[in-house]
Amino acid sequence: MKFESDPIVAEKITKMGKKVVADIFDGNAPAVSLPVRASSNVHYDKDKGLLYLGNSMSERNFLNFAHTRKFMQTMIIASKCKELIEKGKTASIRELYYELKHNIPGTKENTFEGQDESDPLIEDLETMTDSLREELHLKADSSGILFGQIVIEDTGDRIDCSKLGKSGLAIPSIVDDYKFLECDAKYVLVVETKAMVDRLVEEKYHIKNNAILIGLGGQAARGARRLIKLLNERLKLPVYVFTDGDPWGYYIYSVVKTGSMNLAHESKRLATPECRFLGMTMKDIDTFSLQKVTEQLKDVDKKRVNQLLNYEWFQKLHWRKELKSMLNKGARIEQQALASKSLEFVATEYLPGKIARKEFLD
Amino acid sequence: MKFESDPIVAEKITKMGKKVVADIFDGNAPAVSLPVRASSNVHYDKDKGLLYLGNSMSERNFLNFAHTRKFMQTMIIASKCKELIEKGKTASIRELYYELKHNIPGTKENTFEGQDESDPLIEDLETMTDSLREELHLKADSSGILFGQIVIEDTGDRIDCSKLGKSGLAIPSIVDDYKFLECDAKYVLVVETKAMVDRLVEEKYHIKNNAILIGLGGQAARGARRLIKLLNERLKLPVYVFTDGDPWGYYIYSVVKTGSMNLAHESKRLATPECRFLGMTMKDIDTFSLQKVTEQLKDVDKKRVNQLLNYEWFQKLHWRKELKSMLNKGARIEQQALASKSLEFVATEYLPGKIARKEFLD
Numbered sequence: 001m002k003f004e005s006d007p008i009v010a011e012k013i014t015k016m017g018k019k020v021v022a023d024i025f026d027g028n029a030p031a032v033s034l035p036v037r038a039s040s041n042v043h044y045d046k047d048k049g050l051l052y053l054g055n056s057m058s059e060r061n062f063l064n065f066a067h068t069r070k071f072m073q074t075m076i077i078a079s080k081c082k083e084l085i086e087k088g089k090t091a092s093i094r095e096l097y098y099e100l101k102h103n104i105p106g107t108k109e110n111t112f113e114g115q116d117e118s119d120p121l122i123e124d125l126e127t128m129t130d131s132l133r134e135e136l137h138l139k140a141d142s143s144g145i146l147f148g149q150i151v152i153e154d155t156g157d158r159i160d161c162s163k164l165g166k167s168g169l170a171i172p173s174i175v176d177d178y179k180f181l182e183c184d185a186k187y188v189l190v191v192e193t194k195a196m197v198d199r200l201v202e203e204k205y206h207i208k209n210n211a212i213l214i215g216l217g218g219q220a221a222r223g224a225r226r227l228i229k230l231l232n233e234r235l236k237l238p239v240y241v242f243t244d245g246d247p248w249g250y251y252i253y254s255v256v257k258t259g260s261m262n263l264a265h266e267s268k269r270l271a272t273p274e275c276r277f278l279g280m281t282m283k284d285i286d287t288f289s290l291q292k293v294t295e296q297l298k299d300v301d302k303k304r305v306n307q308l309l310n311y312e313w314f315q316k317l318h319w320r321k322e323l324k325s326m327l328n329k330g331a332r333i334e335q336q337a338l339a340s341k342s343l344e345f346v347a348t349e350y351l352p353g354k355i356a357r358k359e360f361l362d
Numbered sequence: 363m364k365f366e367s368d369p370i371v372a373e374k375i376t377k378m379g380k381k382v383v384a385d386i387f388d389g390n391a392p393a394v395s396l397p398v399r400a401s402s403n404v405h406y407d408k409d410k411g412l413l414y415l416g417n418s419m420s421e422r423n424f425l426n427f428a429h430t431r432k433f434m435q436t437m438i439i440a441s442k443c444k445e446l447i448e449k450g451k452t453a454s455i456r457e458l459y460y461e462l463k464h465n466i467p468g469t470k471e472n473t474f475e476g477q478d479e480s481d482p483l484i485e486d487l488e489t490m491t492d493s494l495r496e497e498l499h500l501k502a503d504s505s506g507i508l509f510g511q512i513v514i515e516d517t518g519d520r521i522d523c524s525k526l527g528k529s530g531l532a533i534p535s536i537v538d539d540y541k542f543l544e545c546d547a548k549y550v551l552v553v554e555t556k557a558m559v560d561r562l563v564e565e566k567y568h569i570k571n572n573a574i575l576i577g578l579g580g581q582a583a584r585g586a587r588r589l590i591k592l593l594n595e596r597l598k599l600p601v602y603v604f605t606d607g608d609p610w611g612y613y614i615y616s617v618v619k620t621g622s623m624n625l626a627h628e629s630k631r632l633a634t635p636e637c638r639f640l641g642m643t644m645k646d647i648d649t650f651s652l653q654k655v656t657e658q659l660k661d662v663d664k665k666r667v668n669q670l671l672n673y674e675w676f677q678k679l680h681w682r683k684e685l686k687s688m689l690n691k692g693a694r695i696e697q698q699a700l701a702s703k704s705l706e707f708v709a710t711e712y713l714p715g716k717i718a719r720k721e722f723l724d
Contacts, residue, residue, distance in 0.1 A: 001564070090564060092557040095701035098655050102702070110654075142556060145532045154527025165516025166363075170507045170532040172560070194504060195454040198534070202363070202452060292472070293460050339457035340464070 001155075003176055005135040006085050012129040013082045020075070029063035032074065034128045035265065042264040044312040049273035051259035051313070053127065060124075074121050076100050076111060081125065084137035090174060092139045093119060127265045133222070134174045144171035144224035145194055147201055148212030150231075153179035161212070166201050171214070173223040180235055185212045188231050189351070190275070192216055192243040192252055196335045196346070203347035212237070220256055222263075225270040228256060232272045239272050240355065245280030246297075246332035247304035247323070250314075253277050258313045276360040278351065280333045282325040288350070293340045294331035301332060318361055363517075365538055367497045368447050374491040375444045382437070391425035394436065396490045397627065404626040406674040411635035413621035413675070415489065422486075436483050438462050438473060443487065446499035452536060454501045455481060489627045495584070496536045506533035506586035507556055509563055510574030512593075515541035523574070528563050533576070535585040542597055547574045550593050551713070552637070554578055554605040554614055558697045558708070565709035574599070582618055584625075587632040590618060594634045601634055602717065607642030608659075608694035609666035609685070612676075615639050620675045638722040640713065642695045644687040650712070655702045656693035663694060680723055 016032060023030040035041065036056040043054050062071045080100055084091055091099065097115040104111060112118050126133055133140060145168045152159045152169075158181065161169050189211050191197050197215035200206065206213045212231065216224055231237050241256055243249030257275050259267025285294060297305075305323050308314045314323065326332065338346040354360075378394060385392040397403065398418040405416050424433045442462055446453055453461065459477040466473060474480050488495055495502060507530040514521045514531075520543065523531050551573050553559050559577030562568065568575045574593065578586055593599050603618055605611030619637050621629025647656060659667075667685050670676045676685065688694065700708040716722075 089705055090560075091701070091705060092560065092698065094557060094696075094698045095561065095705060098696075098699050098701040099705065101655055103654065139557070139560060142560075152527075152529075154529050157525040157527040159526055159529065163519040164521055164531070165514075165519040166536070167514075167516050167521065167534050168532045169526070170530045172529050174528070195456060195501070198452075198454065198501060198504070199457065292465060293463055334456075334460075336454065336456045337460045339453070339460040343451055343453055343457060343461065 001090055001137070001174070001177060002088050003135060003137075005131065005176075009129060009131045009135050010082055010085045012131070013078050013085075016078060016128065017075075029061050030071070031059050031061040032071075032128065033057050033059045034124050037123060037127060037262075037265065039261060042261050044258070046312075049258060049313075050267045050271055051261065051264045052267055053265040070121065073112065073117060074124060077118065077121050078125055081136040081138065090137045090139055092141075093122060093133075096122070096138060123262075123265075130265075132176075132226075132266055132269055134176055134226070139173040140222050142171060142173040142223045143217050143221040144227075145169065145197060145215040145217070146171055146212065146227070147197065148206045149184040149210055150180060150212055151182040153181050162207070166198070168197070168201070168215075171221070171223050171227055173221065175223050175227045175230065178227070178230065180231075183212075183235050183237075184210055185235075185237060186210045187238040187240060187355075188212045188214060188228060189278075190214045190216065190220075190228060190239060190241045190256060191335070192218070192249055193335060196242070199336075199339075199343065200347055200351075203344055205347045205351070209352065216252065219252055222270065225256060225272075228275070229270060229272045232274055239275035240278045240360070241275055242278045242335065242351070243280070244332065244334045245282060245284065245326075246334075247301060247308050247326070249280070250277075250308060250319075250323075251304075254308075254311075254313060276362055278354050278360060280335060280337075281361065282322055282329060282333075285329070285331065285333055288338070288341065290333055290337055290340065293337040294329070294333045297326065297330045297332055302327065316362070322361065363452055363499070363536070363539060364450055365497060365499075367493065367538075371491060371493045371497050372444055372447045374493070375440050375447075378440060378490065379437075391423050392433070393421050393423040394433075394490065395419050395421045396486050399485060399489060399624070399627065401623060404623050406620070408674075411620060411675075412629045412633055413623065413626045414629055415627040432483065435474065435479060436486060439480065439483050440487055443498040443500065452499045452501055454503075455484060455495075458484070458500060485624075485627075492627075494538075494588075494628055494631055496538055496588070501535040502584050504533060504535040504585050505579050505583040506589075507531065507559060507577040507579070508533055508574065508589070509559065510568045511546040511572055512542060512574055513544040515543050524569070528560070530559070530563070530577075533583070533585050533589055535583065537585050537589045537592065540589070540592065542593075545574075545597050545599075546572055547597075547599060548572045549600040549602060549717075550574045550576060550590060551640075552576045552578065552582075552590060552601060552603045552618060553697070554580070554611055555697060558604070561698075561701075561705065562709055562713075565706055567709045567713070571714065578614065581614055584632065587618060587634075590637070591632060591634045594636055601637035602640045602722070603637055604640045604697065604713070605642070606694065606696045607644060607646065607688075608696075609663060609670050609688070611642070612639075612670060612681075612685070613666075616670075616673075616675060638724055640716050640722060642697060642699075643723065644684055644691060644695075647691070647693065647695055650700070650703065652695055652699055652702065655699040656691070656695045659688065659692045659694055664689065678724070684723065
């Protein structure tokens with residue numbers, strides 16, 4: 001697989017390698033510098049609506065005994081990524097670990113003892129080269145499903161996503177190479193659970209409303225986040241997010257919109273600040289008389305609501321109100337609770353009504 | 363959605379209802395009888411290679427105070443399933459719960475307090491009517507992905523699964539309505555992890571070897587199990603299973619092949635006794651010099667190996683040997699550990715070699 005970014009990323013890795021070689025020949029300690037990836041260095045850009053990584057830098061120095069092992073590991077990961085780029089191959093982060101795990105000649109040391117050693121260094125390399133993991137030709141786990149009025153070219157195949165029955169397209173972890181050949185859709189509807197997508201597909205919601213449906217299956221995987229971003233950016237499609245009415249659902253929305261804390265360095269390529277929240281909201285419970293099908297807030301839910309209340313990107317008045325209303329009611333509400341009205345209700349009334357009335361939380 | 367089984371299943375539910383009405387008019391206690399779903403009533407049929415539910419029956423009697431609530435719940439679930447069949451609709455088991463959750467008029471009682479009350483009764487109804495859940499128009503969670511040389515008709519759409527790029531078809535929970543229009547594939551390769559399927563797709567394994575690839579993403583979902591069964595049954599395709607070399611992977615194989623204990627009543631429609639196990643095996647570790655990339659068996663792994671050693675369907679000599687060898691080595695081996703040879707190795711040597719040499723565990 002080839003990406004437009006390949007020559008740039010390969011060049012960045014080469015430059016890093018040359019710097020280290022120069023250090024050695026100049027008689028200096030080989031060292032690389034990299035941004036600090038800790039919550040202390042994660043900030044929220046209110047204007048852009050994005051989490052980002054701040055300017056704090058740290059150094060990894062080969063002659064600092066505490067750094068030596070990580071320095072070695074960083075170098076062999078960087079070298080392997082450059083090889084993947086040159087070969088046009090991609091590897092899962094687990095494969096990368098196994099590819100690089102070996103005995104260091106003349107010692108009893110292994111290069112890596114576990115994937116918990118290689119994974120953080122991949123994130124280091126991403127920040128050092130300001131590249132997406134996928135641009136380093138590495139893959140995370142994929143998850144997510146797509147239906148709708150769009151034709152995608154993937155690896156030379158032309159895929160009409162409106163003709164995938166009730167099965168749908170599995171969203172892979174790398175989507176940067178997708179070409180959007182045709183698109184009649186008016187908007188993208190991002191849905192927390194796959195079961196709710198099944199419901200909407202059975203009601204032909206995507207056909208009747210000219211929508212692209214993306215089912216996340218819980219927290220959004222990187223591939224799904226990147227795809228939502230690309231649909232918004234390249235096709236200028238509005239994005240609406242539909243999750244459970246609980247802190248976990250609201251956080252899923254915020255990750256799609258603003259980015260996540262541990263991937264703050266990639267927000268600008270993974271997050272879609274323009275997306276808007278459709279539901280479920282606490283107001284829905286009263287509007288649609290859903291009191292009988294709420295679930296009681298558990299302690300773990302309450303704790304999470306309070307965490308959200310402290311996040312900088314949940315300080316908008318309507319979100320504070322929403323979260324406090326949840327604590328007051330002591331209740332949460334699931335997407336599928338709408339089935340208590342009727343199976344069709346979500347597709348024929350709830351969603352089209354909310355969109356028509358522009359009843360969003362931003 | 364319409365199934366061939368619709369009239370038969372609707373008739374069975376009607377018959378059950380009529381029996382209960384007759385009980386009432388005859389002045390008897392309304393009652394239904396159903397098979398016992400407990401491990402004591404789960405047996406292994408050595409000849410067919412299938413787990414099955416035995417003949418122990420129990421009765422659910424409305425006038426037995428301990429049964430009253432469950433009896434009421436069973437009736438409203440059966441009634442709703444009949445309605446779904448007649449309307450040609452399907453519902454997730456969570457939607458069913460919410461659809462049926464309501465106040466019982468004139469009381470403070472709810473029909474259901476949680477999904478943990480409705481789920482077991484769905485399984486009861488399956489066994490009472492000898493129907494698959496899907497034939498009751500109910501859906502479980504879906505998971506799994508498909509690539510390969512097969513054209514499927516799904517809900518009127520013609521899907522060429524060899525033209526889905528690196529994305530692939532998401533396997534839904536209901537596949538009984540799939541029509542297999544064309545198939546050039548020589549076999550089905552069932553793979554435990556989606557990441558390994560990504561690898562095989564990148565190597566164009568499915569194209570070069572004329573194979574259908576099914577990625578499970580862990581334990582096989584019902585839809586994937588049923589699809590494997592249908593491919594084997596309708597198209598007479600051999601099925602090979604490729605999992606991690608650990609007790610969890612071996613159990614995934616046994617579920618695909620033999621059925622699972624808690625769904626023993628559905629083995630004959632979900633299990634594929636003809637399927638064969640390709641790897642990873644303990645012998646692979648020596649054959650391919652993978653000693654450096656094994657993982658140590660943890661206590662929880664050892665415990666699981668010993669459980670497997672006690673299962674009736676793991677008593678074949680080669681499986682006992684395999685499991686004991688795992689305990690002796692104190693090691694397990696993952697599919698992706700093959701990347702230590704080279705990324706391509708699994709696709710160019712490991713799998714084709716094993717299949718050519720018929721190196722299966724049955």
